[in-house]
Amino acid sequence: MMRRLPIIPTVFVLAAVGVMLALGFWQLDRRAQKEAMLARYAAAQTISAEVPWPANPAQEELALFRRTTIDCRVEGKDSPLAGYDRMGTVGWAHAVTCVLPGGARAEVVLGWAKDLAERQWTGGMVSGVIAPGAGKSVRLIADPPLAGLAASALPDPKTIPNNHWSYAIQWFLFAGVALVIYVLALRKRLAARGDEG
Numbered sequence: 358m359m360r361r362l363p364i365i366p367t368v369f370v371l372a373a374v375g376v377m378l379a380l381g382f383w384q385l386d387r388r389a390q391k392e393a394m395l396a397r398y399a400a401a402q403t404i405s406a407e408v409p410w411p412a413n414p415a416q417e418e419l420a421l422f423r424r425t426t427i428d429c430r431v432e433g434k435d436s437p438l439a440g441y442d443r444m445g446t447v448g449w450a451h452a453v454t455c456v457l458p459g460g461a462r463a464e465v466v467l468g469w470a471k472d473l474a475e476r477q478w479t480g481g482m483v484s485g486v487i488a489p490g491a492g493k494s495v496r497l498i499a500d501p502p503l504a505g506l507a508a509s510a511l512p513d514p515k516t517i518p519n520n521h522w523s524y525a526i527q528w529f530l531f532a533g534v535a536l537v538i539y540v541l542a543l544r545k546r547l548a549a550r551g552d553e554g
Contacts, residue, residue: 361547370539374532381528388521398422398514410463410497411487417495420487422512427497429455429465431480441510442469450509451476452496455483464496468506478504488512 401422410427411420432454440450448471455463465483467476483499489512490496502508 361550362543363546366539370535374535377528377532377535381525381532384521384525384528388519388525391517391519391521395514395517395519398517402514407484408487410457410461411495412461414493417487417493421489421495422514423487424484424500425487425497426482426484427455427463427465428458429453429463429480429483430457431478432456432462435467435475435478435504437470437473438466440466440469443508443510445510446471449473451504451506453478455480464490464494466496466498466509467504468499468502469509470506476504476506486511489517 398421404423407425408420408423410425411417435451435453437449437451439447441447448469450466450469452464452466455465457463465485466488467478470476483497483503484501485497485499487495488498498509498511500508500511
Protein backbone atom coordinates (compact mmCIF):
# COMPACT_ATOMS: atom_id res chain seq x y z
CA MET A 358 0.00 0.00 0.00
CA MET A 359 2.88 2.39 0.78
CA ARG A 360 3.98 2.12 -2.85
CA ARG A 361 0.54 3.26 -3.96
CA LEU A 362 0.55 6.43 -1.83
CA PRO A 363 1.00 9.59 -3.90
CA ILE A 364 4.25 11.01 -2.54
CA ILE A 365 3.93 14.73 -3.31
CA PRO A 366 0.32 15.17 -2.07
CA THR A 367 1.09 13.12 1.06
CA VAL A 368 4.19 15.18 1.89
CA PHE A 369 2.24 18.38 1.23
CA VAL A 370 -0.67 17.37 3.49
CA LEU A 371 1.61 16.13 6.28
CA ALA A 372 3.63 19.37 6.12
CA ALA A 373 0.43 21.44 6.26
CA VAL A 374 -0.85 19.42 9.22
CA GLY A 375 2.52 19.86 10.96
CA VAL A 376 2.33 23.63 10.49
CA MET A 377 -1.25 23.72 11.83
CA LEU A 378 -0.28 21.69 14.90
CA ALA A 379 2.73 23.96 15.50
CA LEU A 380 0.44 27.01 15.29
CA GLY A 381 -1.94 25.39 17.78
CA PHE A 382 0.86 24.79 20.30
CA TRP A 383 2.17 28.32 19.69
CA GLN A 384 -1.30 29.68 20.58
CA LEU A 385 -1.25 27.64 23.80
CA ASP A 386 2.10 29.19 24.66
CA ARG A 387 0.74 32.67 23.84
CA ARG A 388 -2.23 31.95 26.13
CA ALA A 389 0.09 31.30 29.06
CA GLN A 390 2.03 34.48 28.29
CA LYS A 391 -1.18 36.54 28.04
CA GLU A 392 -2.47 35.14 31.35
CA ALA A 393 0.80 36.14 33.04
CA MET A 394 0.58 39.61 31.49
CA LEU A 395 -3.04 40.09 32.60
CA ALA A 396 -2.13 38.98 36.14
CA ARG A 397 0.72 41.52 36.14
CA TYR A 398 -1.69 44.26 34.98
CA ALA A 399 -4.22 43.34 37.67
CA ALA A 400 -1.48 43.51 40.29
CA ALA A 401 -0.33 46.89 38.92
CA GLN A 402 -3.78 48.33 39.61
CA THR A 403 -3.35 47.65 43.33
CA ILE A 404 -0.03 49.54 43.61
CA SER A 405 -0.50 53.11 44.81
CA ALA A 406 3.13 54.22 44.31
CA GLU A 407 3.61 56.24 41.14
CA VAL A 408 6.00 55.42 38.31
CA PRO A 409 7.73 57.88 35.99
CA TRP A 410 6.10 58.43 32.61
CA PRO A 411 7.70 55.82 30.28
CA ALA A 412 10.53 57.52 28.38
CA ASN A 413 10.67 54.90 25.60
CA PRO A 414 8.54 52.08 24.13
CA ALA A 415 10.49 49.42 26.07
CA GLN A 416 9.25 50.92 29.36
CA GLU A 417 5.60 51.31 28.31
CA GLU A 418 4.59 47.70 28.91
CA LEU A 419 5.84 47.77 32.51
CA ALA A 420 4.11 51.10 33.22
CA LEU A 421 0.62 50.10 32.05
CA PHE A 422 -2.16 50.41 34.65
CA ARG A 423 0.16 52.25 37.06
CA ARG A 424 -0.34 55.80 38.31
CA THR A 425 1.90 58.68 37.30
CA THR A 426 2.07 62.48 37.32
CA ILE A 427 3.39 64.56 34.45
CA ASP A 428 3.98 68.24 33.76
CA CYS A 429 2.02 68.96 30.57
CA ARG A 430 2.49 71.81 28.14
CA VAL A 431 -0.44 71.49 25.73
CA GLU A 432 0.38 71.25 22.04
CA GLY A 433 -2.48 71.81 19.61
CA LYS A 434 -6.20 71.51 20.21
CA ASP A 435 -8.48 69.19 22.13
CA SER A 436 -9.04 65.98 20.11
CA PRO A 437 -12.20 64.08 21.13
CA LEU A 438 -12.13 60.28 20.94
CA ALA A 439 -15.02 57.86 21.35
CA GLY A 440 -15.04 56.85 25.01
CA TYR A 441 -16.94 56.00 28.18
CA ASP A 442 -17.43 57.61 31.53
CA ARG A 443 -17.07 55.70 34.82
CA MET A 444 -20.70 54.51 34.56
CA GLY A 445 -20.15 53.06 31.06
CA THR A 446 -22.05 55.83 29.24
CA VAL A 447 -20.91 56.32 25.65
CA GLY A 448 -19.65 59.77 24.77
CA TRP A 449 -16.39 61.58 24.04
CA ALA A 450 -13.05 61.36 25.80
CA HIS A 451 -11.33 64.70 25.28
CA ALA A 452 -7.61 64.23 24.69
CA VAL A 453 -4.68 66.60 24.22
CA THR A 454 -1.06 66.13 23.25
CA CYS A 455 1.35 67.21 25.95
CA VAL A 456 4.97 68.20 25.52
CA LEU A 457 6.86 67.07 28.60
CA PRO A 458 10.04 68.59 30.05
CA GLY A 459 12.82 67.22 27.87
CA GLY A 460 10.66 67.26 24.72
CA ALA A 461 8.89 63.88 24.93
CA ARG A 462 5.19 63.81 24.03
CA ALA A 463 2.26 62.16 25.77
CA GLU A 464 -1.41 61.81 24.94
CA VAL A 465 -3.59 62.79 27.90
CA VAL A 466 -7.31 62.12 28.17
CA LEU A 467 -8.52 65.09 30.21
CA GLY A 468 -11.97 63.65 30.86
CA TRP A 469 -15.32 62.72 29.34
CA ALA A 470 -18.33 64.61 27.98
CA LYS A 471 -21.48 63.88 25.99
CA ASP A 472 -20.57 66.56 23.44
CA LEU A 473 -17.73 67.37 21.07
CA ALA A 474 -17.37 71.01 22.13
CA GLU A 475 -13.71 71.93 22.36
CA ARG A 476 -12.38 72.20 25.91
CA GLN A 477 -9.80 74.79 26.87
CA TRP A 478 -6.99 73.70 29.16
CA THR A 479 -3.66 75.46 29.23
CA GLY A 480 -1.65 72.66 30.82
CA GLY A 481 -0.02 71.95 34.14
CA MET A 482 0.44 68.96 36.40
CA VAL A 483 -1.67 65.92 35.50
CA SER A 484 -2.10 62.80 37.63
CA GLY A 485 -3.73 59.66 36.33
CA VAL A 486 -3.44 56.09 35.14
CA ILE A 487 -1.28 54.93 32.24
CA ALA A 488 -3.50 53.13 29.73
CA PRO A 489 -3.02 51.35 26.40
CA GLY A 490 -3.26 53.88 23.58
CA ALA A 491 -3.68 53.62 19.84
CA GLY A 492 -1.43 50.98 18.33
CA LYS A 493 1.35 50.08 20.72
CA SER A 494 1.56 53.47 22.41
CA VAL A 495 0.26 54.52 25.83
CA ARG A 496 -1.88 57.42 27.05
CA LEU A 497 -2.60 58.96 30.42
CA ILE A 498 -6.18 58.96 31.70
CA ALA A 499 -6.45 62.00 33.98
CA ASP A 500 -7.71 61.09 37.44
CA PRO A 501 -9.10 63.43 38.67
CA PRO A 502 -10.42 64.82 35.36
CA LEU A 503 -9.51 68.29 34.13
CA ALA A 504 -11.03 71.15 32.08
CA GLY A 505 -14.42 70.82 33.77
CA LEU A 506 -14.99 67.36 32.29
CA ALA A 507 -16.48 64.28 33.93
CA ALA A 508 -14.24 61.34 34.78
CA SER A 509 -13.34 59.04 31.89
CA ALA A 510 -13.45 55.30 32.41
CA LEU A 511 -10.18 54.05 33.84
CA PRO A 512 -8.37 51.32 31.93
CA ASP A 513 -9.26 47.78 32.99
CA PRO A 514 -7.15 44.71 32.10
CA LYS A 515 -10.36 42.65 32.07
CA THR A 516 -11.25 44.30 28.75
CA ILE A 517 -8.13 42.84 27.08
CA PRO A 518 -9.17 39.67 25.23
CA ASN A 519 -7.37 36.37 25.74
CA ASN A 520 -8.64 34.29 22.80
CA HIS A 521 -5.58 32.09 22.41
CA TRP A 522 -7.29 28.95 23.73
CA SER A 523 -9.99 29.14 21.04
CA TYR A 524 -7.37 29.89 18.38
CA ALA A 525 -5.40 26.80 19.45
CA ILE A 526 -8.52 24.62 19.25
CA GLN A 527 -9.22 25.99 15.77
CA TRP A 528 -5.73 25.08 14.52
CA PHE A 529 -5.99 21.57 15.99
CA LEU A 530 -9.40 21.13 14.35
CA PHE A 531 -8.06 22.37 11.00
CA ALA A 532 -5.26 19.79 11.26
CA GLY A 533 -7.71 17.01 12.08
CA VAL A 534 -10.09 17.98 9.26
CA ALA A 535 -7.21 18.14 6.77
CA LEU A 536 -6.13 14.61 7.75
CA VAL A 537 -9.68 13.23 7.55
CA ILE A 538 -10.28 14.79 4.13
CA TYR A 539 -6.97 13.47 2.85
CA VAL A 540 -7.62 9.94 4.16
CA LEU A 541 -11.10 9.93 2.57
CA ALA A 542 -9.69 11.18 -0.75
CA LEU A 543 -6.93 8.57 -0.58
CA ARG A 544 -9.41 5.75 0.14
CA LYS A 545 -11.55 6.86 -2.79
CA ARG A 546 -8.52 6.93 -5.07
CA LEU A 547 -7.30 3.50 -3.94
CA ALA A 548 -10.81 2.05 -4.28
CA ALA A 549 -11.03 3.41 -7.84
CA ARG A 550 -7.69 1.83 -8.69
CA GLY A 551 -8.83 -1.48 -7.17
CA ASP A 552 -11.95 -1.46 -9.36
CA GLU A 553 -9.78 -0.86 -12.42
CA GLY A 554 -7.50 -3.77 -11.49
